[in-house]
Amino acid sequence: MARRSEHTREQLHDLALKAAGRIVAxxxxxxxTARRLAAAIGYTVGSLYLVFRNLDDLILQxxxxxxxxxxxxxxxxAEKQPDPRKxxxxxxxxxxxxxxxxRHLWRLVYEHRQPARLPAWYPERVARIFALxxxxxxxxxxxxRPAEIRQAARALWSGVHGVCVLAMTGRFDDSSExxxxxxxxxxxxxxxxxxxxxxxxxxxxAARRRVx
Amino acid sequence: MARRSEHTREQLHDLALKAAGRIVAxxxxxxxTARRLAAAIGYTVGSLYLVFRNLDDLILQxxxxxxxxxxxxxxxxAEKQPDPRKxxxxxxxxxxxxxxxxRHLWRLVYEHRQPARLPAWYPERVARIFALxxxxxxxxxxxxRPAEIRQAARALWSGVHGVCVLAMTGRFDDSSExxxxxxxxxxxxxxxxxxxxxxxxxxxxAARRRVx
DNA sequence: GTCTGATAATGAACACCGTTCAATAAAACA
DNA sequence: TGTTTTATTGAACGGTGTTCATTATCAGAC
Numbered sequence: 001m002a003r004r005s006e007h008t009r010e011q012l013h014d015l016a017l018k019a020a021g022r023i024v025a026x027x028x029x030x031x032x033t034a035r036r037l038a039a040a041i042g043y044t045v046g047s048l049y050l051v052f053r054n055l056d057d058l059i060l061q062x063x064x065x066x067x068x069x070x071x072x073x074x075x076x077x078a079e080k081q082p083d084p085r086k087x088x089x090x091x092x093x094x095x096x097x098x099x100x101x102x103r104h105l106w107r108l109v110y111e112h113r114q115p116a117r118l119p120a121w122y123p124e125r126v127a128r129i130f131a132l133x134x135x136x137x138x139x140x141x142x143x144x145r146p147a148e149i150r151q152a153a154r155a156l157w158s159g160v161h162g163v164c165v166l167a168m169t170g171r172f173d174d175s176s177e178x179x180x181x182x183x184x185x186x187x188x189x190x191x192x193x194x195x196x197x198x199x200x201x202x203x204x205x206a207a208r209r210r211v212x
Numbered sequence: 213m214a215r216r217s218e219h220t221r222e223q224l225h226d227l228a229l230k231a232a233g234r235i236v237a238x239x240x241x242x243x244x245t246a247r248r249l250a251a252a253i254g255y256t257v258g259s260l261y262l263v264f265r266n267l268d269d270l271i272l273q274x275x276x277x278x279x280x281x282x283x284x285x286x287x288x289x290a291e292k293q294p295d296p297r298k299x300x301x302x303x304x305x306x307x308x309x310x311x312x313x314x315r316h317l318w319r320l321v322y323e324h325r326q327p328a329r330l331p332a333w334y335p336e337r338v339a340r341i342f343a344l345x346x347x348x349x350x351x352x353x354x355x356x357r358p359a360e361i362r363q364a365a366r367a368l369w370s371g372v373h374g375v376c377v378l379a380m381t382g383r384f385d386d387s388s389e390x391x392x393x394x395x396x397x398x399x400x401x402x403x404x405x406x407x408x409x410x411x412x413x414x415x416x417x418a419a420r421r422r423v424x
Numbered sequence: 425g426t427c428t429g430a431t432a433a434t435g436a437a438c439a440c441c442g443t444t445c446a447a448t449a450a451a452a453c454a
Numbered sequence: 455t456g457t458t459t460t461a462t463t464g465a466a467c468g469g470t471g472t473t474c475a476t477t478a479t480c481a482g483a484c
Contacts, residue, residue, distance in 0.1 A: 162374020163371065169322055193409055194409075257464080261442095267443090
């Protein structure tokens, strides 16, 4: 058969991407195969390759979609919290919740082997999420230099990410949502305590001297 | 052919595991296929299945081997540092270095889909690494309850792990060893500052009140 | 209304993958 | 030497991603 023209290229593209999202979300990463995806949208394998360079390309775009959704949720949470400290804690909470609710999609984002040359729009999406953290950190410690803020945002958020990674892949004996939330909060609040304390001049806070 | 008996079952097992390690280390996870591994040890596919239940089983044992090596390095570093704070920083550094030097093997450890029922020896190996962190944290904040120490160790180490994950998968614009080391140190030292400060009674350190 | 050229869509074909298991060749024993 | 035992094989099966010659249908010309 040929020339059904029920959908434009663009429609086919979106159709496939949405179906891929559903499959991964419901049945996990390994359920996403070319033939299965094609069947899900009522086309055959070949058609997928008219719209995507290959499956890696499709997954990259699916991941961009996931990052967009994550960013949307994060921004929603951030806007409701004027206090930067509470905002960072809320963002961590949102991140943990997102990872739990969309575990397979979320896992795909950082487990998928990236092509050597990423298209520019991809790191931009990552940067947009980090920007929310940097904003809050700047409000919290305005004396810090931009480079320090940048580094701290990456360190802190990698940390939250790491908590999710180990939780989702079952490395803790208690991986319940509340336990993971508690760990993320602990990490963020202790980090922030340290960060604002050392910001006020001393390289190491006075507090430490009393220990030992 | 049959009955060569050049190797015992156990020798075959070790031979395969070592070859698998070399393949993954050199060429990445996707280069590890049954046929390729069999060829590398001078046997055929079928023989692998006499010694391992399947490839997942083989990978699990390979990961255990990697965790053993990591633990060995970590213990070596920990023993040389009597000061618990410096020891934790050194451990983080060792972890980052290990991840960088054995990126593929290290990635396999936490990306490999675990079977539903892990054999008991696996979580034990993970626990052994966490124990090093818990030990140092206990020395650093002896007033904390064991459950708190446990949680803090997991939160902190997940954080260091997260820094490595995002660095190894190229999410930072600067993923050089020194940049990653700096981020891990930042995370650990700020966390520890917060952790020991809040330990002395107050739920939130006095420092915070001055902000805003 | 018919013909024709352009093209959307197909699906068989290819080289791989993990896994199984009947067949076999070599060692061990009688 | 003949027979039994068994370590090892490798073809076979149903999957995978990817390609591309073939085909069925549509749009426009006459």
